Amino acid sequence: MSKNFKIETLEDVSGLGLVKGFKVAGVACNIRGNADLERLDVALICSDTPATAAGVFTTNDVKAAPVYVDMEHLSRCGKVKAIVANSGNANACTGERGLKDARDTCAYLAGKFGVDENQILVCSTGRIGEFMPMEKLERGIDTAFSNLSDSDSASAAAAHAIMTSDTRPKTVISKVECGGKKFCVAGMAKGAGMIEPNMATMLAFIASDVSIEQPRLKEILRRAVTKTFNRISVDGDMSTNDTVLCLCGGAGGVEIDGGDLEEAFEEALKSVCMSLARKIVGDGEKITRVVELKVKGARSAEQAEKICRSIGNSLLVKASWYGGDPNWGRLTDSAGYARTGIDFSKIDLDYNGTPVIIKGCPQSHNKELWRKIVNNKTFTINMNLNMGEFEDFLLTTDLTEAYVDFNKGE
């Protein structure tokens, strides 16, 4: 089936500043309170005119203050003038004072733009359980506000400012052509897992120059996130602050309301999310391998997802990948303890297409091939349950000694 649109996705291009109608900034205000005064820690993303906005948030019962405030603002308003994001402090588990700090942050920035505070969103990532140094943050907002720009360097600075233990910034842009019309979707994100000692969060910010109604954007974003950011796992630990925000400013003059244009927009958005999700996994803390787990032939979508997560979060499976050990016993064991009713004698398993098990029979003559594959930095594992028509996938990593050392804390 040919598609009536063309999408060009450029990786690691500077980011949100490239989207018509958006300006960004990344500045340093020493939120961490340490010696590195130059470390960027406040990002500002602003739309020339209030943008249609949608968000997807952590489903953790314990949510950070900014998550509550953003959910509130989005449900009240649906239009967003700007997002302010800081690294170094998560403003999580900070009670009433944390909520007040998050609201005050929005109000402070709203005052500078002269908009309603419901049009401001705030995101935080960093240490849990410490109060936000509000004076520093406000000084950071002042500087960021006066530095807003659509330059490449401003985009790069914004992408750096949200990093915690990430080793590199994560940006991508998809340029779309559809029926003579052009638009783009760009994104930036920060690291997977709970990452640094006491640190939290995956954050992703996406901007587009299309115009779109909020209910439609919400639905499209939810679908895109489900099959991208919600299909990655480094350590299985879901943070208190995870947030994906998408702003559509409309400066490009293309309206999305169904048909080919909507299909193109959804695919571009999904492509941006998937690219950022891959970058997050690939930059997972102290990992040495990225593994794409695919489960098909399931009786239900739920079964396929459960088995993917059971395998992809098994310590023993992940430790064996670290060792480059093609340990299918642990794989089938962890698939089994998902307790979805699989039948080992029906299972086909392959690594990068090389058969490991066919209908429950190990193909041991391929062992040398398996070992080579599992020693690659990336590989794909396909499991066919041969029970039905459903499938799912998970992008995951190995578990390394360095991860444990990195996360052992004090």
Add this chain to the structure above:
Amino acid sequence: MSKNFKIETLEDVSGLGLVKGFKVAGVACNIRGNADLERLDVALICSDTPATAAGVFTTNDVKAAPVYVDMEHLSRCGKVKAIVANSGNANACTGERGLKDARDTCAYLAGKFGVDENQILVCSTGRIGEFMPMEKLERGIDTAFSNLSDSDSASAAAAHAIMTSDTRPKTVISKVECGGKKFCVAGMAKGAGMIEPNMATMLAFIASDVSIEQPRLKEILRRAVTKTFNRISVDGDMSTNDTVLCLCGGAGGVEIDGGDLEEAFEEALKSVCMSLARKIVGDGEKITRVVELKVKGARSAEQAEKICRSIGNSLLVKASWYGGDPNWGRLTDSAGYARTGIDFSKIDLDYNGTPVIIKGCPQSHNKELWRKIVNNKTFTINMNLNMGEFEDFLLTTDLTEAYVDFNKGE
């Protein structure tokens, strides 16, 4: 409330041979096929007269052949003459041939005793996906059969023969006095988690000299296992072979059919199971700490259990324990992603009784005390959700670099 019975539990006493009416053996037949010809790998446990038997088995979809065969035999017969257990080979993921091997093993031993093969149970632990070396195993059974004895050394040999990566044998006996009557319950077990590369399984064998009807024994064993063996976790990986078997031979002449005697029997059985469970966790692979997690004030039993497991299986929480880091942020984060609807502002948390959080407020002035506690080899974490009356617990461990190294395989 005073109880009408007295239970004395003796740890690390030689084991099942001490129970009236039971004989045991532990011998070497080189199932691993390696240089260590002396390594004990076949245990035999036999009751003078066929014993009432009950079992609890792994709920993994992928079950090892002996698990299927034992479930079959127990449902057909309910009386057991003997259990044969081997280490070195799990007979898991071995298809039809594996099933035949497990059945042949039972038939072989049944022939020696001159009983129906349904009166024999078989257990295996070791490598997954390799066929059992049947000739060696049969020679091992021959030797074990002629070595059966109630001596201390025979009991010790049996407890050694089921070990894989365990660093020490695990045995316990509870002696009960109730209304002038005396009986005992003894047990032996082997290691937690999936343990060695490609290895599987926790096994526990319990013997008592009481007489009891099978349905009653089944119910009592199920309850005991739920609150003991099912409340431990080293790495969250449930094996294909996990089995708990309990044989009641009746040679002591005490019948259990309700009242104080039954209460005493249930408590003794639970005490044996809990003692073995603790030994398994304490000998978990490359661990440095054992943590007792208690969650109370839950709205339901399910909520309490879910939160225990979510915290106790969090890589980040376990890594922080390894580092002796009293990281309550990760604890509350992982409690939150159990997604049971907790309210952080209601939570009380303490380490060994020292307050960490009171109604959502961190007690940071206690930080030095927390740190000391978390640096112990064992400590208790209490979380009160303050939502209801239900509680649960989990005995778990830290996650160490050595665990990852040990399990990384080839």
